[in-house]
Amino acid sequence: MSEAMKQSIRAGLLPAGSTVPSSRALAGDLGVSRGVVVDAYAQLVAEGFLVGRAGSGTVVRDVARPPSRPSVSAPAGRVEAPPYDIDLRPGLPDLASFPRAVWLAATRDVLRSLPDEELGYVAPWGAMALREELADYLKRVRAAMVEPDHLVIVTGATQGLTLLVRMLAETGHTILAVESPSNASQRRVLGRHISNILDIPVDDEGLVVTELERTACRAVLVTPSHQYPSGVTLSPARRSELIRWAQRVDGVILEDDHAPEFRFDRGPIGCLQGLDPQHVALVGSASKSLAPGLRLGWVVAPLVLHEMLLAAKRDDDFGSPVLSQHVLARLLANGAYDRHIRRTRRRYMERRDALVTALAEELPDWEMSGRGGGLHVMLRLPAGVDEERVCAAAADRGLAVQGTRAMYGSLPAPHSLIASYARAPAGVLTEAVHRLAAASTSVRTVTTGSNDPAIRRVRPATALDYF
Structure with missing residues (x-):
């Protein structure tokens, strides 16, 4: 009853200053006990919809009506897209290929066996079950040099790269070199955390390292296994040149391991991080292999940056969702992830x-x-x-x-x-x-x-x- 009266007052059907029926009269009209009406009136008085006035009964208070819903226009600079069929x-990957039945079965298994404490505030850098399985996978498939304690689970590759770039800026880096072409949205996000984004050209062998060497930059973001968007693979000669550059300038290579599982002309190419883990930070995710909606990614940072990365992840969001981490760990452990790939x-x-x-x-x-x-x-x-x-x-x-x-x-x-x-x-x-x-x-x-x-x-x- 109180909710109905609120709506009537807000809509102006019960105008401000009008007197509502006495509790006894309204109870008789509605066929309810007087106590129900008394309680409803008391609630409406407490919430400011009614006011009791001596000698004039209970009247409706002047309540501001909610504004009409404004029309929503497209953000400045954006053009509404026509319908596409x-x-x-x-x-996006093929979201229809997401292994729903396998994921559901693994979720049930996890919920049956997961200790209660794993649903609490666990280590912000990720569930150990996933870090152990993921470390084995990255060593086996990506030729990475990684141990579970050095893996940090993040909410997608974008968070991983953002944390790393913020750390670089905090340690004195003012320039981040990126491939040209590269992900425009990604460069816009990272440009909020470092003062200068420097474009380095890409050719048929990948990043042109000689152009990078002409700059004062000491940090570069690359997609060596499958350059985005050109699709070229960083050649063996360029890989060696890039590693030598990082060693010479004591720089950092941010390796965005973009869709490495999906190669059709050869087996997956090992990651750069496996060549020099002291100068390469490896960033990956399950967004292309499973679905971006899972928001599951990982970072393996050089040891000199590892403690900073732990603190950055902790302070950023206190950890990524735990349940999906355990489910992915289960799929890695039982081979379902490999079969899906x-x-x-x-x-x-x-x-x-x-x-x-x-x-x-x-x-x-x-x-x-x-x-x-x-x-x-x-x-x-x-x-x-x-x-x-x-x-x-x-x-x-x-x-x-x-x-x-x-x-x-x-x-x-x-x-x-x-x-x-x-x-x-x-x-x-x-x-x-x-x-x-x-x-x-x-x-x-x-x-x-x-x-x-x-x-x-x-x-x-x-x-x-x-x-």
């Missing part, structure tokens, strides 16, 4: 093949890179074809692809696109390429540059587009 933008690798390879075949047939003059692994390919557009126009024309046909211009930072950006094959079956990928070819044909040769108002800019795909 095919989305080839990168950022093998299944999804086959699925991604089949989809990659379908996309590559369709591109070769319909867009043979588009240069392709990154087909050896990962979840996408990068496509260099022919001379005279503008990526923004192609993206806009594709969007008009219900197809979402992503341009790469924002990923080059301060360096010159060739016109390129990224097309992910992770979430689309073969037939859909064939249709997507057909639409992309039609979009390419429909756009005119660029003569005026990227500020041409005729170009309808399409919102770029970042991690934020999936929130």
Whole structure:
């Protein structure tokens, strides 16, 4: 009854100053005991909806009505995306492949056996069960040099990189070198924690270390196993050059181990951290292998930074969710994680093949890179074809692809696109390429540059587009 009266007062149906019925009269009208009405009136008086006045009964207090809900507009600088029925933008794995039944079974096993104290405030750097299993996995699959005590479980790779960059800034680093091209959203986040982001070009062998050596930088972020977005692998010669650079300047290499499990032309390539654990911090996650919604990642930092990393993780959030850590540990221990990787690798390879075949047939003059692994390919557009126009024309046909211009930072950006094959079956990928070819044909040769108002800019795909 009190809730109904509150709503009536807020809506103005019981106007301010009006007298409500006596408790006896209202009780008779409603067919309830007088005590129920007395208690309701007392509650409404206590909450400020009614006020008792001597000689005039109980009246409605003047209560401010809630404001009408404002219309929500898109944040400044963002363009509302048109509806897509095919989305080839990168950022997500095939979420339909998440091993729900296996995860559910492991969750039940964990809940049956997990000690009560493990659900409390445990070590902020992660459950020991996961750190032990993960250390074995990283040594076996990634050739990492790591022990459980040196692993820190984080809430995704972004948190791991953010903690490391904050630590570098606190210890006097003012410059972070990044690959060009690289993840634009990631560089924007990290740029909030260090004063200067420096772009270093990438070629067919990966990061151009000679360009890095010309700078005063002592920290660099790289994706050596599968460079994002070009897909190239850091060559053995460049790996050696990069390690020698770090040793010479006493620098730090932040290794973002991006989608290392999904290689189709060879076995997984060992991580840089295994070559020099004193100068390389390894950052990985389960976002591409399982699902980003799990928010599970890990960091192996050089020993000189390890204690700082423990304190940074503790102070940042006091630890990542524990239950999912134990479930992942169970999947690593019983081999279910390895089996899942093998299944999804086959699925991604089949989809990659379908996309590559369709591109070769319909867009043979588009240069392709990154087909050896990962979840996408990068496509260099022919001379005279503008990526923004192609993206806009594709969007008009219900197809979402992503341009790469924002990923080059301060360096010159060739016109390129990224097309992910992770979430689309073969037939859909064939249709997507057909639409992309039609979009390419429909756009005119660029003569005026990227500020041409005729170009309808399409919102770029970042991690934020999936929130």
